[in-house]
Amino acid sequence: MDSWGTRPKRVAVIGGGLVGSLNACFLAKRNFQVDVYEAREDIRVAQLARGRSINLALSHRGRQALKALGLEDQIVSQGIPMRARMIHSFSGKKSAIPYGTKSQYILSISRTNLNKDLLTAVERYPNAKVYFGHRLLTCNLEEGTITVLGSDKVPTDVTYDLIVGCDGAYSTVRSFLMKKPRFDYSQQYIPHGYMELTIPPRDGDFAMEPNYLHIWPRNTFMMIALPNKNKTFTCTLFMPFEDFEKLQTSRDVLDFFHKHFPDAVPLMGEQALARDFFLLPAQAMISVKCSPFHFKSRCMLMGDAAHAIVPFFGQGMNAGFEDCLVFDELMEKFNNDLSVCLPEFSRFRIPDDHAVSDLSMYNYVEVTFSRIRYHEAVLRWRWQKKVINKGFFLFGTLVAIGSAYLLLRSTAPRRLDYLRGPWDWVTSLQHSLKTPWSL
Amino acid sequence: MDSWGTRPKRVAVIGGGLVGSLNACFLAKRNFQVDVYEAREDIRVAQLARGRSINLALSHRGRQALKALGLEDQIVSQGIPMRARMIHSFSGKKSAIPYGTKSQYILSISRTNLNKDLLTAVERYPNAKVYFGHRLLTCNLEEGTITVLGSDKVPTDVTYDLIVGCDGAYSTVRSFLMKKPRFDYSQQYIPHGYMELTIPPRDGDFAMEPNYLHIWPRNTFMMIALPNKNKTFTCTLFMPFEDFEKLQTSRDVLDFFHKHFPDAVPLMGEQALARDFFLLPAQAMISVKCSPFHFKSRCMLMGDAAHAIVPFFGQGMNAGFEDCLVFDELMEKFNNDLSVCLPEFSRFRIPDDHAVSDLSMYNYVEVTFSRIRYHEAVLRWRWQKKVINKGFFLFGTLVAIGSAYLLLRSTAPRRLDYLRGPWDWVTSLQHSLKTPWSL
Structure with missing residues (x-):
């Protein structure tokens, strides 16, 4: 018998992509009765059209989440280590810039293969089931009831203790959260x-x-x-x-x-x-922020559904995987009590997810595509953080901003003293975050 | 015969509130066939529950829009001039701070009475009709088809040349625009x-x-x-x-x-x-920003649907009314060509509406409720503008920010030299904008 009583709680995970399937494993491991609803057919059997996904770089945070489920070795063995960036100049000259120490590297991973492996991992849990070709139509967040449309084209209502939206940047679950009072949201292309x-x-x-x-x-x-x-x-x-x-x-x-x-x-x-x-x-490419990530003890968002980010920081999947790990750690700490863990997940995780979003956008704007001098970039970043405190996303970003600000204040200027190549500043940031990143 | 051919173009205005009804007048005056759909019953006959609207302050921009329709005198006669703020201290001491010169004042207006008058003004146009108790269910923006639900509870499809969303901060029309590619959006409570x-x-x-x-x-x-x-x-x-x-x-x-x-x-x-x-x-209280305000030549947003703002700048209704006037001026300039006027409305108007939104939020954060010293507020504001340029709302706000920045640089520091009371800086801003404002 599990810790919360006799009836295993029922969870609907909306979306069987990377974060949805990983999350389903975590929840199944905790003895929830897990149903995953995925709108597409099973990618392990369907012949796929050419994908539209940016290549994935698996790094430390993502690996830690896989490790907690015993999946790290299997996934890592299918990746290709990338130990450095290789910069191609106009003239064809190439120069390598390592990600960190000799033992540090990130992994180039196939999204499709990773997703297939994670779906198979879900199905190894007898208390988890994946419903392919099932599209979410509506959510009643108060009741925990979802309406899904399967291949039989008959809308079906099912009620759950918890609905987890892992349905990506254009999340349907989130569109129902948006109708609830005091839900902050932004999307920016x-x-x-x-x-x-x-x-x-x-x-x-x-x-x-x-x-x-x-x-x-x-x-x-x-x-x-x-x-x-x-x-x-x-x-x-x-x-x-x-x-x-x-x-x-x-x-x-x-x-x-x-x-x-x-x-x-x-x-x-x-x-x-x-x-x-x-x-x-x-x-x-869209950048999505929202707050809170949950509604009462009934519904929560994870991964891109909660914080789609632009890919210039190489952290999209890794942040999504870390969401699952963080929630699992909260569940451990608070004895699977959803009424505690959901608000706590918002409180604890939003600052970090907003920070990675800001860092990704910042990197896109200031570093990747502009020729602004790096010390100016650092100054702007500090001001940006200070100011965004005040104006946008009054709730939630404060801590994120504070940490990023302190982080930069403590490390960036020092590192700037010996700036050599165009990616060094970026490398220093990466070190500060204790995670390699992909670009 | 009107300028665009033989068949009068058909317009659906969604929402019969202040901006919707004013806009219907402008469009009817241009010989469009105008149908206004209002979800509530006719406020001129229905017994209303206690309202939930913040009091209205009609100022210059709003009056200019009413004037263009010959409605200014009628509306102004029902308002109460407010020539100054009256600050009540803890001790009960009162001190007046004028809005501007002796001839400058803003008007306290009853939202309900204004709305009644505007609805009556709409119905004076034989080519305009208001459908009360009609709720918008869906919008097909490509086809220009809307589905509405009237008192007969039978969903009805109607096709229009143009759909204008004047349906407020929680706009249903906007929710359909949000599904279109590259629509930027934020809502913040x-x-x-x-x-x-x-x-x-x-x-x-x-x-x-x-x-x-x-x-x-x-x-x-x-x-x-x-x-x-x-x-x-x-x-x-x-x-x-x-x-x-x-x-x-x-x-x-x-x-x-x-x-x-x-x-x-x-x-x-x-x-x-x-x-x-x-x-x-x-x-x-919600603050909503989006970009663009239009979809092809089929659909556009105005008023709170396009830019709900916090009320601390006294410009919500006035900005919405000015939207209508600006669009009317574009229609005049471009000979009622919707395929030109809609993109032009987004291009021209978004920077201004984002600026008034920023000013309102800025005033809320820095001036109204904080005790930050005013010169610091000015510095922060400048930085905020410079930085938001980079990060948030990459598209569109650039011009807004630029103007606000130049405006503040040219007026605020000078005015700060003779700062006396807590509202002086605010007054200087108001002068710069050439409009009185309510707080």
Whole structure:
């Protein structure tokens, strides 16, 4: 018998993506009766269209969450260690900038494979079940009742003790929380879009050095490439939408790449590049913040549903995984008492998730795409933090801001004394956060 | 025949409140076929429950919009001029601080009466019709089709050339815009709530000087009182929710008022105060920003639906009315071409509406409820503007911020040289904006 009484509590996890499936494992391990509702079909059996996900970089926080479930070794064995960034200059010159000490690295991970493994891990719990092809229609948060639509197209009501929204940046669960009084929310699209391209293997091996995160920084745009197990690289081009729109023909695309990424063109292949560029339009990137993350003891948000962030800090999945771990630790501490753990999760976690969101946006604005001098960036960051205290997100960000501010005050100026390369400041921040990050 | 061809274009205005009904007049005057959908019953015939609206202060911008429709004189004649603030100190001492020159004043207006007059004005246009008791269910923004539910409880689809969301801070129209790509949005609740109370007439006349906006500034909370035509005052108490919650009994309430507003208690009457305080709970205040305000040539937002602001700048209704006037001026300039006027309205108006939102929030945070020294407030404001440029609302606020920044740089420090009373800085800002404001 579990600690809360005779009937196992029932939990609905909305979304069977990375955070949803990981969370389902944590909850199942605590003897909840867990139902996961995923709108898509089972990715382990369905033939997928070309994905639209930015490559994943698994780092310390994400690994700690996997470790708590005994999944770390399995997942890590399928990743490719990236021990440094490899900066590609215009001239084709390459220079490596390590992430940290020799033993520190981040892992390039396939989103699809990771998701498959996590779904399989969920299904190993006899008290957990995944309902694929089930879409959430409505949520009654007061009652804990959800209405889902399965393949039979008959809306079905089910009542749960807890509803966990892990349904991503465009969360349906969150849209019901938004209707509750005093729920703060913001969504912001950045002017950049992203597009994924491929560098195929060359002579059966990686076409570039595999154990690096390759970066072509180009002021207002940039390209990165992460290695895959099949010896390809997935390239992601980040560029303002208005610049994407200028590239209308194959000729435009090839001219653009020859001009800005001359060393990448022969690796991608002109023909493949000119074709792949038009397979999918550039995708938008959204930054979402909200507060609180919960409603009474009935409903909570985790992962992108709670805090979708722009990808320039390499922490999206890692922050989502850490959400699950933090909640699990609270459940341990407070003996699975949902009426304590949900408000405590909001109180404790929102400052951190808002901070990682601010850091990601800050990095996007000040570091990645601007040429602002770094000491100015630090000064601006401090002021930004001080000021955002006052204006936006009055509730919740205070602690986040405070910590980030103290953190920067204590470490950044010191590090700035021996600034050498363009990523050093970034590296110092990464050290301060005690986690490597991907860009 | 109108300028765009033979068939008059059809417009649905969602919401028959202040901005909706004013906008319907503007559009009807341009020979659109206008249908206004209002969820409530006709306030001119229905017996209303006690209102939940903060008192209105009509100022220059609002009057200009009414003037363009020939309604200014009628509305102004029903208002009560307030030529100065009357500050009530703890000791009961009163000091007047004029809004500007002797000829400058703002008007205390009854929201209900104004709304009634505007609805009657709409119905004077033969090409306009108001559907009361009609609730918007869904919007197909691509097609211009709305589904409304009238008293017959049968959902009805109607297709329009243009859908104008004037449905307030919790806009349903906006919720459909939010689902469109790259729509930026934020909603933020402030920690203060508000509650309306009454000072009845005394011996058949106003119990205090009528031509003032009375203010009891009390650091973290404050009360204001605006005069009504029936010789009552409507008082509004602004206070953190957590402080409201401390007042649980009539005794608590009377003790609190005797302590903080000793001169107001005999005017309100102990018995009435102790009763009225518990009639309605304290109401929340939300600040909403979004961008863009339009979708293609099909849909747009105006008033609180586009930019609900906190009331501490006295500009909510005035900004909404000016939206209508600005759009009308664009329609005049661009010959009623919706495909030009809608994007132009977003481009032109968003910076101003975001600026008034920032000024309102800024005033709430820095001036109204804090004891920060004013020159610090100015410095912070500048930094805030500079920094928010970078982080939040990348699109659109740039111009707003720039103007506010230039404005403050050009006027505030100079004015600070002869700072005398607590509202002078605020007065200087008001002069800079060339409009009086209410607090």
